[in-house]
Every structure is written in structure tokens, then in C-alpha cells.
Amino acid sequence: MKALPISGAGVSVFGTALPETSICSSNSRAAELEELQFDLGEGPRWEAVRTRRPVFVPSLRSHPHTLWPVYGKAIMLLDVQALFVFPLIIGAIDVGVVELHSTEPSMLSAKDITTATALVDQAAWSLLNVVLTWNEQDQKTPQALSPVGRREIHQATGMVLVQLGSTATEALLRLRAHAFLHGMSVRNVAQEVVARTLVFAQD
Template structure:
């Protein structure tokens, strides 16, 4: 593999990039988070590995926006393994390679074992977040998207939608304006972006 990233779902640190081996691994995770589609979401929903040996041929999956966006990166293959412990869905491990190619049965088995070990390690770390002995670096990583979640709450209040729809609104705005979701969240928190209906704003004109 050329690189790897670990993301966590659920709990106080929902949809958080815990660690990445390099900038490309972090970028691939961020792209999927911003766009709301891609193999990480497929692995989360199915609880099964999602193997894409050639990103130019993502069949049988349908990720129209992400499939186009990933072609602008150096990644040529993606292999995503869910992180599960019993009934708990903790997150995903995202592996990428800069050359296309499939995993052998032995490589897939090894990756599955390592994913299981990572899931237990992540669970132990999560349980320590509120402990007095928590490593500050771990806590910072787990809460790295706190601002996005705060902004989602503000958009929920402004628009009167659900949490999922509030996040979808921010993702749509980010995509339409060539921004990252983090930049969009910052604009919401700073008050320069408002998703309330126009007639609910005191003198504000349209969506900023």
C-alpha cells in the first residue's frame, strides 16, 4: 500500500479522521467526508470491505462525484475495511495505492486481521478520551472535526431540518463553491454564512 487513514464514526467524535499516513491519505478521507459518498460510506453501511482495484472503474458502485474527484489525485486503487467490534461500528481503515491492482486473498486476509486489531485499539482509545490519563494528542485527533459538528447544529437551528439534512446543506454549499466542508463550517461559525430561509433573516439578503 502507498498509504492509509483511519476514520471513526459515532459517539462524541463522529466522522473524525483519527490519523493518516500522508497528505494523500488525509485528502482521500476528506474528499469522501466533504462529498458524502465513496467507499468509506459503503463500507460503513454494509459492514463489509469495499475493494476498488482501479478507481477509473468503480463498478458496481455508484459514486459519480467522488469518482470524478479522485481522478484529480494520485490514488489509483482504494481498499476500505470497516472497523467493527461486535455490534459496534467504529469506523473504517482506508488503504490506497498509487498503482491499480487487486489484493491477493492473503493480503485481504491480513488486512482484515489488522482492521480487527485496529478496531479494538481504537475502542480502547475512545474509552479513554474522558479519562484524566488521556493523551492530549489523542483527544485532539478525535475531536478534530468539532467545529464542523458545531456548525451542523447551527445550520439545524437555522433551517429547521434534521442533523443529516443540515450536514447535507453544508456539503452542497461546499461543493458548489469549491470549498472544503471545514471552510464552510468556519463561515457558519463566524456568521458569514446563514442557511435560514430569507424571510426569517432580519434584513439579511439571501444565502451568503
């Protein structure tokens, strides 16, 4: 972070053989930002993944948030003023995203963007190596990913899928909707599903 005018950063795997997984966060604020977008299923990180282009929001308080209205309201409760999301891409391979944030409204300079892009490229190759290693080890989750993965969420998604007779995408949407309606995190909802204290019934 010393190379850039930011307050924190987070790295996540996306679009590979591994499920969406948080790799690391520089501080609790970065982790909360990453968790918020995962829970809501919307936000600049999803836009960066969809377009395969960086998404810069230099002033979160004045940004219209038309593409992610629910996230736009939720982010106002956090001590964050600017967000810069870089997709991790190697050719046609989508590896993940890097999310940088600042507690002050700011915009990255041309020099900052060049520096960030170089660091992001290095991160993309490092993560791709982890994914390839994971594939070579008969799909055993790499030790580096285990502590911060979302295995309970993936397990709960599978359980809800069976309970509702739906697809994995629909099951995850139901988990997110339940979390949103009850003011919980998706992780906590997943824990209840796995513990069988919460069961989703078919409509």
C-alpha cells in the same frame, strides 16, 4: 504499510459515541482522500460502513462508480489508482474504517487480505478502548483525537440546524451542498458559519 503493497492509509472513527472523526493519515494523499469522501457524503468508505463489509476498488479509473458518481468524478483528479476500505467492527459495534490506497492499479492477494484483516482487528480494539475511555471521562474529548477532529464542522452543523429549524442530518447536507457548489471544503464552509460570515436562511 511495509506489510502491504499500498501507498498510504487513513483511519477514522464512525458509528460510535464519538462523531465521525479522522484519527490519522499516513500522508497528505490519504488525508485528502478521507476529506473528499466526508465532504461529498459518498464513496467506498460509506458503502463499507453501510454494508459492514470491505470494499475493494482495484482500478479506480475503470470502475463504473455507479454507487458514488460524484465521488467517481472527483477521485480522477487525485493521484490514486486503487482503494481498499475495511470497516472496523467488533461484534455489533461499528467502530470506524481503515482506508488503504495505492498509486498503481492493484488488487490485494489472499495473503494481503489476511494481513490487513488482522491489522484492522487490532485497530478496532484500540479505537474502541479510546471511545470507552472518552465515555468514562465525562465525555471529554481524548487528547489523541483533538488535533484531527472536526469540532468546527459539528459546531457549524448545530448552528445551521438552528438557523434552518432542521435536523442535524439536513444541516450537514446543506453544508456539503454549499461546499460543492462553491468549490470549497466542508471544513472551510464550517469556519465561515462559525465566524458568522455565512448564514443559512430558511427557504
